[in-house]
Structures are given as structure tokens and as C-alpha cells.
Amino acid sequence: MATARGGSASVNSCAATLLKNIVGAGIFSLPIGLVHATPIPGLAILALVGVLNAGSFWMIGYCCLTWGVGTFRELWNCVLGQSSAWVIDVLIFLNGWFTLVSYVVLIGDFTTKSLSGLLGEEHFFARQRVVDQWGIAILVLLPLSMQKDLSKLKFTSLLGLGVLLYVIFLIIGDACRNAPPQWSDNMVFFERRLGAFEAIAIYCQAYSAHYNAPKLFSELRNPTLYRWFLLVAIAFLSCIVSYSAFALAGIRRWEDSVQGNILKNYDPTVNVLVAWLGMGFCIAFTYPLVFNSMREAAVNLAVAVSSGVTGVLRSPSSQRLFERHNRQRRSPSLVNILGAVPDTRKCGGTGTTVMLVLVTIVVGCRCDDVSLVTALAGSLMGVSVCLVIPALLFIVSIHRQLQRLRTPGTNGHSMSTAEDLTQPLLSLKGRYLPATTDAPRPLLWLAASW
Numbered sequence: 001m002a003t004a005r006g007g008s009a010s011v012n013s014c015a016a017t018l019l020k021n022i023v024g025a026g027i028f029s030l031p032i033g034l035v036h037a038t039p040i041p042g043l044a045i046l047a048l049v050g051v052l053n054a055g056s057f058w059m060i061g062y063c064c065l066t067w068g069v070g071t072f073r074e075l076w077n078c079v080l081g082q083s084s085a086w087v088i089d090v091l092i093f094l095n096g097w098f099t100l101v102s103y104v105v106l107i108g109d110f111t112t113k114s115l116s117g118l119l120g121e122e123h124f125f126a127r128q129r130v131v132d133q134w135g136i137a138i139l140v141l142l143p144l145s146m147q148k149d150l151s152k153l154k155f156t157s158l159l160g161l162g163v164l165l166y167v168i169f170l171i172i173g174d175a176c177r178n179a180p181p182q183w184s185d186n187m188v189f190f191e192r193r194l195g196a197f198e199a200i201a202i203y204c205q206a207y208s209a210h211y212n213a214p215k216l217f218s219e220l221r222n223p224t225l226y227r228w229f230l231l232v233a234i235a236f237l238s239c240i241v242s243y244s245a246f247a248l249a250g251i252r253r254w255e256d257s258v259q260g261n262i263l264k265n266y267d268p269t270v271n272v273l274v275a276w277l278g279m280g281f282c283i284a285f286t287y288p289l290v291f292n293s294m295r296e297a298a299v300n301l302a303v304a305v306s307s308g309v310t311g312v313l314r315s316p317s318s319q320r321l322f323e324r325h326n327r328q329r330r331s332p333s334l335v336n337i338l339g340a341v342p343d344t345r346k347c348g349g350t351g352t353t354v355m356l357v358l359v360t361i362v363v364g365c366r367c368d369d370v371s372l373v374t375a376l377a378g379s380l381m382g383v384s385v386c387l388v389i390p391a392l393l394f395i396v397s398i399h400r401q402l403q404r405l406r407t408p409g410t411n412g413h414s415m416s417t418a419e420d421l422t423q424p425l426l427s428l429k430g431r432y433l434p435a436t437t438d439a440p441r442p443l444l445w446l447a448a449s450w
Contacts, residue, residue, distance in 0.1 A: 007219035007220060007221060008219075008221050009219045009221055010221060011231045014216055014219060014220050015234040015235040016235075017216060017219075018209060018212070018216055018231065018232070018235040019235045019238055019239060020157065021209040021212050021216075022206075022209045022236075022239050023242070024160075025370075026202070026205050026206035026208075026374050027206060027246060028260075028261045028262050028263060029202050029206070029260055029261065029262075029370060029371035030046070030202070030206060030243055030246055030247040030250065031246070031247050031249075031250025031251045031254070031258045031262050032259065032262075033046065033198070033199035033371075034247050034251045035256055036195030036199045036202075037193060037196040037199040038188050038190055038191045038193060039189050039190075040189050040190045041190060041192075041196060042196070042199055042247070043244055043247070045203060046243055046244055046247060049204055050203075050207055050239060051236075052386075052387060053204070053210075053236065053386050053387070054236035056210065056390035057210055057232050057386075058232045059391065059394035060210060060213035060214065060394075061223075061225070061228040061232070062225060062228075062394060063075055063393045063394060063397045064213070064214050064218070065217070065224075065228075066397050066401065067079065067397070070214055070217070071214050071215065072088065073085065075214055075393060079396050080392075080393075080396065086300075088297075089297040089298075089300045089301045089304070090297075091381065091384070091389075092211070092293055092297035093294055093298050093301065094380065095211075095377070095381045096290050096291070096293055096294030096297065098376070098377035099377070100291060100294065100364075101360050101363050101367070101373050102370050102377065103283050103284075103360075103364070104133060104361055104364025105261075105368065105369070105370045106261065106279065106280075106283050106370055107132075107136050107280060107284060107364075108129045108133045108364070109261050109263070109264055109368075109370065110276045110279050110283070111132040111136060112125075112126055112129050113263070113276045114280060117272075117276070129368065133361065133364065134361065134365070136284060137357065140285075141284065141288070141361075142354065142357050144284075144285065144287065144288040145287070145291045145292075145295075145353050145356075146350065150292060153286075157286070159281075160282035160283075160286060163278040166274070166278065167275050167279065168245075168246055170271060170275055171262065172249040174249075174266075175249035175250070175252050176249075179252045179253045183255070187255055197379075200378070200383075201374075201375040201376070201377075201378030201382060201383070202374050202375050202378055203243075203378070204378040204386055205374050205378030205382040206243065206378075207236075207239065208378075208381075208382050208385060210386050210389075211385070259369075260369040260370050260372065260374075261369075263275060263276060263279070291356070291357070291360075294356065295356055299352065
């Protein structure tokens, strides 16, 4: 029987890595979520979405242990088959595209705010947001996105976490010092609003880190379900507390006037200038890291579509049709279609890079509210990636396990077929359950509870 893969990282170090992956630029839109849903329901939604995301993140680890895989693509292929693997590329592309668009919006926010503080509010570059965004795109984003080796940019991950911690303490500290002594009379604390759905979308995107779950599980030392549960509980509980404190501090300080990017509410003092410049720098140098995965997914989709079209056109019936209608001469476009399958290394060239960067810049320049992009990304991608897909993988994996346990002659052990699972049903602490039809009940109860 195959054993689960494991690395050398402890629970605490993996929890810190997960926390670093969760906390990102989406934190700046958390206070506006409390405005949309009102503070009391908004904080409840923020905590509930965090718990649901923690449960779905744990489900992915369970599936990785069950199937003995270490990447999201391997997990998808084992559970749902390679024929639908293109869905992974679509999700990666769309998630990366929305993330990059939000980066462009934030670059516009931080650049104009920083230049207004350094050069004055009436300066040309302080008033021309679009000019600043295109300038950063041409001078920084595009050259970095063309680099083949991005290993030198890994330092921005740790630097970005440091800047985010600085911003969190800055917002909370400012709320403690400068918040009005009492709430305003027009402040509504509890009300049923449709804005709660927008808050759910924003919060789902803020907790999104599920793509990294298989890799993180493979790095965990002695990866049992109990240790995985501890890791997920520590990281998400810390994130829920931090997010709640940050969102509450933002709305306590600015109440209904809080903006989609809370840092836009502040005047250009020295402390705020450091936050603006630091976030702008980190986002600009994080852009190519996200762009690289989005471009790879786009190339994979292009190759898959091209291969599918080529396969249809190369079929005997299509070839006979082409020969009958075009016996003497084949057009160059048809020759290109019927040629060899394109090499993926050639599809991700300069033209592809420039086109994808320009698309994100054009869309990002048309929007000046990052919370709108975050809400749209959360409603389309966050809910799917963080809740729907992990639950689907989990339910299908359990269904396969139940089928095997009820198959005569298996006795809860691995079968010789390639499609069989590598692990039997597991309890919460990773112990093997008896191979009987009654064994799945605790696990099914656990699945329903999530």
C-alpha cells in the first residue's frame, strides 16, 4: 500500500507559510465589506467564510493523502480524470487575471497617492492616474514579465508580508488613537442588506489560497490528518482574528466613508507614505510571479484548443472533404491548421506576454475601486476555487472509497487497478478504519459537518 508523501517542515512553519499565502492585497477591501453588510452581520460573515474556507482547505489535504499526490493537477486527474484537466487551466488563468487587474488598480492608487504626497496634489503625475499606471506597466511590469528566471523576485514575498504587517498595525493603531469617541448617529450596525452578498464575495477572495494546499501538504512532516487539521486551524484562526481586527478598526475609524482601498482614506503623512510606497513596490514586483502562472495556463489552453481543432481537421472524413474541394491548392491558413501541434515553449513568447500584460493594464485602468474587482473575482472564482471544487473533490474521493470497501475481495486494501485509491478510509487522526460497510459513518458525518 502506498504511503503519503511528506516533507521536513513542522506544523508551525507550514502554518506560517499558509498564513503568508492567505494574507494579501485583498485585506484592503475588508472594511468596505462591513459597510455593505453592516458591521454585526459583516463580522459574522467574515468569520463564517473563514471557517468554511478552512474546512475546504482541509478537504484538499484529505484528498491528497487519500490519492498520494502532491499537486493540484495530479489530484484533479486522479479524482475527475485527465479529460477535464483543462478546467484547472481555466481556473488558474481567470484567477490570475483578476489578481493582476486588482494589482493594476492598486498600483494606480498607491502611485498617485505617493506622488501627491511627495510632489504635491497639483503636480501632473499626482493627477494623472492612467499615465502613472501605463508608465509603471511599460517601465516595470512588462520587462519583469518577460524575464525567464524569476527566482530573484522571491524576496518580494517576505518583503510583502512585512509591509502588510506594517499596514495592519498602522490601521489598527490609527483607529485606537484617532477614532471618534462615539459612533455617529447615522451609523447602522445591523440591517438586512443585499450588500451582504458582495461582502461574501470579497471575503471569499481574501481567504483564497487553496491552489497551494497540495504543495503545502507534501512539505508537512508526518502528514496525518490530525497534523493537517492543526496546521489549517492555526493558520485560519490567526487569519480570522487578524481580518476581523483590521476590518473593525477600519470601519471604526472612518465609518461609512471608508473606501474600497482603505489606504486611500489617509492623508500623506510619513507613516502613510511608507505604507503607500512599500505596497506599490511589493505589488509591482509580485506582478510577474502571478503573471507567469497565468501565462502558462493560457498557453496550455491555447495548445489544447489547437490540438482539438487539429484532431478534428485531421480526421479521415475532414481530409476527404478538403481533398474534394481543394485538390489543386491548399491555402496557407489551412496548412497552418493541419500542421504539427505547436510547441508550448513557442506559444509563450514575447507576443503572448505583451498581449496579456496589455489586457490587464487596459482593464485595470478602467476601474478605480479595487473592492469592485475583488468582489467580482470572489463571486466568479473565489467561491468556486475555495468552496465548490474542494467539496467536489472530497465527495468524489469518499464515493470512490465507499465503492472500494463494498467491492468483494478488497478488504480495505489497494487493488491492482491503476484507477484504485492508494489509501483506505481514514479517521481524523489518520488511523485506518475497519473495512466494513459501517466504517464510513464517522467520515461521512465529518464530511456533512464541514
